[in-house]
Amino acid sequence: MKVNSDIAISQSGYVFNPQTGESFSLNPTAIEVIRMLQDGKRREEIVEEITSRYEVSQSAFLCDLDDFLDMLHQYDMLTNE
Amino acid sequence: MSEPFYTIAVTGLNAVDNPGPGVPVVRSLREAQSFGCRIVGLCYEMLEPGAYMKDLVDVCYQVPYPSAGTDVLLVRLKEIQEKEHVDVIIPNFDAELFSYIKLKPDLLRMGIRLFLPSYEQFEARQKYNLADFGASCGLKVPRSFICTSPEEFFKENWDFPVVLKGKFYEAYVVRDKEQFTSIFSRLVSSWGLPAIVQEYVEGTEFNLIGCCDGEGHLLAAVPMRKQYITDKGKAWAGVTIKDAAIVGLAEKFVGEGRWRGAFEMEIIKARNGGDMYILEINPRIPAWVYLATAAGVNIPEMLVHCSLEQPVSPCLDYEVGKMFIRYSWDMVVDQSEFAEFSVTGEKHNRD
Structure with a gap:
């Protein structure tokens, strides 16, 4: 699972998909997650890193992460490479 | 060596809620790297805002509406040419293109050059011919029906909604028979018969501005996603995008049709399946042309060289993610300027 290499992400969390012209704003946690995806981290590694850094249970975060990943897929921002 | 200097006449200086392309064309010409220019505005109305933009337009002349016929237009252009020695005209309205295509040999004899499609090319992409044209080029066009009466269409048993389009301008999404009948009458009274019915495709709209050399080579292609759309369906904000599939549609169009000149493609990417359909092909520069110029592709400059x-070398690289946001601006002018233009049919902004 990788973030499409064309996707531009600014430091402030503004995301631009140059293929579709769509743009989005990410909250700080989503920025962290997307950076981890760009670094090639797997879903399990992301869960481990975020739950160790913040006070959130694995099950609660996993639910949010899967929603977020679904959304990225839906907007053609993730590839399954 | 000093740079070449040309006198270029431009139409479409109206910059209202459905703006003509003239002002952004002039803005692009003023930024041309390869020549300097004097701009002659050709206006139908005294209140076309471009006529009052002194930084952009040197002089303006009133010209007759296309409905007055090509003979009257030719007489007026001869009068203007005696004073201005125009090198190139860039016409920017669909409705006037037929006249300029017809007058091209006469204008060439007067020393005025144009870079326009042939009459056959112009006709082939008309709304009422687009479905056949698409089939001949391998481009998908939504299922279409050429409609001369609502009853005739209702016999075809199409599902609603459909898109109902006027012969030349305007398009509406129609949801039932009553709405169809009412909008049909309005469109036909404005633009004449036939109206065009298109299958409604739900999806995302993209536009592409391009230029072709008439030999099947694409010289420029800049796709844009509309980000803000007015009630007339016009883009009020947009962003350049990078989509090889959309540029591929333009390559198909110019490769098969050997289009000559600038064009705009209106495309919809279907939500179901992602197929791309051509909604319209406009035979001229669109009003958002300055976005392409700002992204690094100056199509009006290119057109002057072609004319x-x-x-002209192809310029297919552009900056992706460049945005435009349109706005309106109240110019304040002395009434004497309007009076000069109204009385004499000429308006001199600069010596």
């Missing part, structure tokens, strides 16, 4: 039969 003058000078070599």
Whole structure:
């Protein structure tokens, strides 16, 4: 699972998909997650890193992460490479 | 060596809620790297805002509406040419293109050059011919029906909604028979018969501005996603995008049709399946042309070189993610300027 290499992400969390012209704003946690995806981290590694850094249970975060990943897929921002 | 200097006449200086392309064309010409220019505005109305933009337009002349016929237009252009020695005209309205295509040999004899499609090319992409044209080029066009009466269409048993389009301008999404009948009457009274019915495709709209050399080579292609759309369906904000599939549609269009000149493609990417359909092909520069110029592709500059039969290298790279946001601006002018234009049919902004 990788973030499409064309996707531009600014430091402030503004995301631009140059293929579709769509743009989005990410909250700080989503920025962290997307950076981890760009670094090639797997879903399990992301869960481990975020739950160790913040006070959130694995099950609660996993639910949010899967929603977020679904959304990225839906907007053609993730590839399954 | 000093840079070449050309006198270029431009139409479409209206900059209202459905703006003409003239002002952004002039803005692009003023930024041309390869020549300097004097701009002659050709206006139908005294209140076309471009006529009052002194930084952009040097002089303006009133010209007759296309409905007055080509003979009257030719007489007026001869009068203007005696004073201005125009090198190139860039016409920017669909409705006037037929006249300029017809007058091209006369204008060439007067020393005025144009870079326009042939009459056959112009007709082939008309709304009422687009479905056949698409089939001949391998481009998908939504299922279409050429409609001369609502009853005739209702016999075809199409599902609603459909898109109902006027012969030349305007398009509406129609949801039932009553709405169809009412909008049909309005469109036909404005633009004449036939109206065009298109299958409604739900999806995302993209536009592409392009230029072709008439030999099947694409010289420029800049796709844009509309980000803000007015009630007339016009883009009020947009962003350049990078989509090889959309540029591929333009390559198909110019490769098969050997289009000559600038064009705009209106495309919809279907939500179901992602197929791309051509909604319209406009035979001229669109009003958002300055976005392409700002992204690094100056199509009006290119058109001047093409008109003058000078070599033009393709310019297919552009900055992705460049945005435009349109706005309106109240110019304040002295009434004497309006009076000068109204009485004499000429308005001199600069010596």
